[in-house]
Amino acid sequence: MVKTPVYLDYSATTPVDPRVAEKMIPYLVEKFGNPASRSHPFGWAAEEAVEQAREQVAALVNADPKEIVWTSGATESNNLAIKGAAHFYSGKGKHLVTMLTEHKAVLDTMRHLESEGFEVTYLAPESNGLVNPETFKAALRPDTILASVMLVNNEIGVIQDIETLGDICRGKGVLFHVDAAQGTGKVAIDLRKLKVDLMSFSAHKTYGPKGIGALYVQRKPRVRLEAQMHGGGHERGMRSGTLATHQIVGMGEAFRIAREEMVTENARIRALRDRLYAGLSKIEEVHLNGDLESRVPHNLNMSFNFVEGESLIMAVRDLAVSSGSACTSASLEPSYVLRALGRSDELAHSSIRFTIGRFTTEDEVDFAIDLMTRNIGRLREMSPLWDMFKEGIDLSTVKWAAH
Amino acid sequence: MPLAYFDHNATTPLDERVVAAMLPYFREHYGNPSSRHEYGREARRAVDTAREQVAQAVGAHPSQVLFCSGGSEANNLAIKGGTAYLSPAQVVVSAIEHPCVAKPARELQERGWTCRTVAVSPHGEISTDDLKSALESPTGLVCAMLANNETGVVQDISGLSEIAQERGALLHTDAVQALGKIKIDFAALGVDSLSISAHKAYGPKGVGALVVGRRVDLKAQISGAGHEKGLRAGTENVPGIVGFGMACELAVRQLADYENRIGALRDEFERELSALGATIFGSSARRLANTSFFAFPRIEGETLVMALDNVGYAVASGAACSSGTASATLLAMGVDNQLGRGAVRVSLGRDTTGAQVGGLLRALQNEVARLRGLSAMKV
Numbered sequence: 001m002v003k004t005p006v007y008l009d010y011s012a013t014t015p016v017d018p019r020v021a022e023k024m025i026p027y028l029v030e031k032f033g034n035p036a037s038r039s040h041p042f043g044w045a046a047e048e049a050v051e052q053a054r055e056q057v058a059a060l061v062n063a064d065p066k067e068i069v070w071t072s073g074a075t076e077s078n079n080l081a082i083k084g085a086a087h088f089y090s091g092k093g094k095h096l097v098t099m100l101t102e103h104k105a106v107l108d109t110m111r112h113l114e115s116e117g118f119e120v121t122y123l124a125p126e127s128n129g130l131v132n133p134e135t136f137k138a139a140l141r142p143d144t145i146l147a148s149v150m151l152v153n154n155e156i157g158v159i160q161d162i163e164t165l166g167d168i169c170r171g172k173g174v175l176f177h178v179d180a181a182q183g184t185g186k187v188a189i190d191l192r193k194l195k196v197d198l199m200s201f202s203a204h205k206t207y208g209p210k211g212i213g214a215l216y217v218q219r220k221p222r223v224r225l226e227a228q229m230h231g232g233g234h235e236r237g238m239r240s241g242t243l244a245t246h247q248i249v250g251m252g253e254a255f256r257i258a259r260e261e262m263v264t265e266n267a268r269i270r271a272l273r274d275r276l277y278a279g280l281s282k283i284e285e286v287h288l289n290g291d292l293e294s295r296v297p298h299n300l301n302m303s304f305n306f307v308e309g310e311s312l313i314m315a316v317r318d319l320a321v322s323s324g325s326a327c328t329s330a331s332l333e334p335s336y337v338l339r340a341l342g343r344s345d346e347l348a349h350s351s352i353r354f355t356i357g358r359f360t361t362e363d364e365v366d367f368a369i370d371l372m373t374r375n376i377g378r379l380r381e382m383s384p385l386w387d388m389f390k391e392g393i394d395l396s397t398v399k400w401a402a403h
Numbered sequence: 404m405p406l407a408y409f410d411h412n413a414t415t416p417l418d419e420r421v422v423a424a425m426l427p428y429f430r431e432h433y434g435n436p437s438s439r440h441e442y443g444r445e446a447r448r449a450v451d452t453a454r455e456q457v458a459q460a461v462g463a464h465p466s467q468v469l470f471c472s473g474g475s476e477a478n479n480l481a482i483k484g485g486t487a488y489l490s491p492a493q494v495v496v497s498a499i500e501h502p503c504v505a506k507p508a509r510e511l512q513e514r515g516w517t518c519r520t521v522a523v524s525p526h527g528e529i530s531t532d533d534l535k536s537a538l539e540s541p542t543g544l545v546c547a548m549l550a551n552n553e554t555g556v557v558q559d560i561s562g563l564s565e566i567a568q569e570r571g572a573l574l575h576t577d578a579v580q581a582l583g584k585i586k587i588d589f590a591a592l593g594v595d596s597l598s599i600s601a602h603k604a605y606g607p608k609g610v611g612a613l614v615v616g617r618r619v620d621l622k623a624q625i626s627g628a629g630h631e632k633g634l635r636a637g638t639e640n641v642p643g644i645v646g647f648g649m650a651c652e653l654a655v656r657q658l659a660d661y662e663n664r665i666g667a668l669r670d671e672f673e674r675e676l677s678a679l680g681a682t683i684f685g686s687s688a689r690r691l692a693n694t695s696f697f698a699f700p701r702i703e704g705e706t707l708v709m710a711l712d713n714v715g716y717a718v719a720s721g722a723a724c725s726s727g728t729a730s731a732t733l734l735a736m737g738v739d740n741q742l743g744r745g746a747v748r749v750s751l752g753r754d755t756t757g758a759q760v761g762g763l764l765r766a767l768q769n770e771v772a773r774l775r776g777l778s779a780m781k782v
Contacts, residue, residue: 037719041712242474242475
């Protein structure tokens with residue numbers, strides 16, 4: 001028996017791990033001091049907890065704790081990295097490079113910079129979702145100051161070759177920012193090896209609380225940023241504002257668990273995802289979106305042909321899944337990520353993102369397979385397009401009459 | 404474990420009802436409010452409810468409440484975002500603003516704005532004459548905090564807003580220290596924007612709000628996926644927002660009791676302090692009921708604070724954010740630098756008892772006497 005709706009939307013957000021919640025609660029209750037209060041044990045205890053968490057975050061990504069700046073989330077980290085670097089280095093040039101498939105937190109920030117007179121090149125991925133390193137290299141100009149490419153895509157889960165892209169950027173003297181919000185705890189990240197200058201982290205995608213994140217700011221060679229929030233000088237002046245001790249403790253613990261359990265957890269999750277994929281692949285006319293190999297084990301994004309998107313979403317109400325990224329699911333636009341892969345509007349509309357996580361069970365996966373199979377069958381029975389397809393009519397040759 | 408916490412202006416413990424309200428949103432009701440399924444919808448409802456609670460606490464409409472990560476961000480958003488679509492002009496800041504108002508205001512100079520500081524009286528009240536004189540130059544924005552974090556002095560904001568409006572300037576007020584201590588009525592204050600923070604009012608750290616009126620054309624400072632009507636992107640901190648909402652509701656309920664009971668304790672405390680020879684800053688102005696900012700001649704504030712900590716009393720020497728530096732607020736009030744360096748801030752809370760205040764007084768007497776090299780005075 002499974003509890004419905006079955007949660008298969010871990011890329012939208014994750015429950016806080018019980019161990020994380022347990023660590024946080026003392027800092028919500030007794031140990032409530034302001035970490036900036038220098039004059040009493042309430043403040044000192046809070047500061048100590050903050051610094052320990054900073055070490056835990058740094059340890060997951062093999063960075064120096066001094067390179068970790070606390071923010072209110074990955075959206076803020078992305079803003080701080082991109083705007084902060086663009087403004088600081090605008091004397092060197094005003095061109096930036098990114099991908100069409102980035103999260104809106106990056107794309108909207110890039111658009112904001114465009115309105116300020118910066119120029120941005122948006123690269124398209126190959127049909128598997130990965131950017132071609134040669135294409136990337138060719139886009140970098142003498143006046144390019146920053147490139148931003150996400151480590152793991154939130155919709156299709158593909159993993160970009162950050163190591164190669166980083167080498168290219170370093171060779172051309174371009175700063176490299178990586179949005180790693182979807183990557184922590186899923187992909188090994190070694191910032192001593194990767195030529196990455198700035199990296200954004202989110203807690204709530206890795207079983208930590210919402211409302212807290214971090215930004216890695218490299219010290220060797222040193223990267224400078226123009227602060228976006230001014231005030232009491234917190235975080236060495238890079239980000240002012242009282243530090244939320246309980247949030248930070250939560251993020252630290254979440255990242256500690258991620259470091260210790262990633263390998264075993266990934267194996268278990270990969271098996272579950274592959275089981276789901278095998279089950280859904282038995283349905284006719286389904287397509288996987290994004291590369292299967294260079295992909296996190298948690299993500300399965302599939303399009304179900306000849307099924308209308310909205311009715312599909314309503315039919316699978318007992319599954320908490322996503323069609324398109326959570327943040328933009330309020331609009332009825334087809335996923336811009338899937339469009340960038342070359343998917344037609346129809347296929348993009350009739351796609352579902354399943355993302356598995358730490359608490360997903362085999363029963364839940366089997367429930368999902370069964371529910372999808374039944375509902376796809378039912379919806380196709382009602383679909384005239386499906387009938388035509390079954391009769392062998394090539395739908396691309398049909399002249400549709402307008403009403 | 405320390406005996407008593409007297410630094411409520413730095414931060415407050417969470418009310419247990421706030422904690423209880425928040426906890427389910429970490430583990431069970433963990434959905435992303437932007438998700439369309441029930442987990443998401445449930446989270447969205449929680450955010451909407453909290454928005455109503457916050458709006459009610461400050462006399463605003465829910466559509467005027469923008470959630471963000473705290474008071475610092477709200478102030479930055481009001482100042483940078485509130486002026487982004489205005490032609491560069493003058494921004495006027497009182498001399499006693501918190502750094503998270505003063506610094507962004509100064510940053511506007513990078514965009515061609517000029518920044519002018521308005522003086523305060525020796526009692527810590529913003530000078531209306533100086534404000535009027537400052538407003539003789541075309542001014543886009545005036546920043547005047549509702550209650551000062553160090554002295555506790557409360558400004559006549561509605562009076563200042565009349566002056567600002569007359570000259571066509573927007574007025575932003577930092578109300579972070581006022582929430583839960585005095586009544587806040589957004590409409591009655593006549594301001595264009597107002598910032599509040601949860602952790603000064605028995606709510607969690609990491610969440611705050613900017614309350615924005617009709618006249619402000621706000622430009623988002625954190626870009627992204629369109630949250631908060633496109634004005635502040637980022638997945639909502641649902642537990643934090645839920646906690647903030649509950650804290651606001653509780654804050655309003657206890658206001659009358661706060662002003663009476665805490666005010667009485669603070670006033671008694673200060674009577675004894677004066678008898679011991681302390682100077683109390685801003686005492687003849689209207690102040691928050693819980694704040695006492697004072698100095699003993701020839702005794703360093705830092706030293707006295709450390710001494711009090713040694714015997715179990717947590718206090719502060721000036722604002723938490725800038726511990727270790729001289730108080731700009733006191734200098735602006737014309738306080739002598741030597742005396743100003745002796746400043747100690749004691750800020751009471753809802754749970755502060757008469758016995759704790761008595762204990763603090765005795766400790767102060769002893770430490771002051773010790774530091775002066777005198778034998779302990781009879782209590």
